[in-house]
Amino acid sequence: MNKSLLCLLLAVATPTYAAGSAKPKAAPPSPLALSCTGCHQPLVNAKEMPALNMLTPAKIAESLLAARDKPKAGSIMARFVTKMSDAQIASLAAELGSTVRP
Secondary structure (H helix, E strand, C coil): CCHHHHHHHHHHHCCCCCCCCCCCCCCCCCHHHHHHHHHCCCCCCCCCCCCHHHCCHHHHHHHHHHHHHCCCCCCHHHHHHCCCCHHHHHHHHHHHHCCCCC
C-alpha cells in the first residue's frame, strides 16, 4: 500500500469537529484495539512493544502493515492482522492513534 493512499484512509477514518463544538463522548474501544493495549502499555518493554500513546496513527498503520506483509517469526501482531484489509488496518490505526497524547 502506498503512503498517499494510507494517509487518505487515515484522514477519512479520523473525525473532525467544527471550531467550538464539543467533541462527542468516545466510543468504547473495539475488541481488537483492546487486544493491542494488552501488550503496548507505557510500562512494558518500550523497545520491542512501544506504548500506543507514543505513536501516531500513521506509525501504527505502518507497523500493522509490516506485521501483515512481512511478519517476524513468532510475532503476535501478525496473528491479529494477517487477514485484515488495508482499510481495516487504517481504521484500527486511527482508533488506536486517537489516544495519542502530545
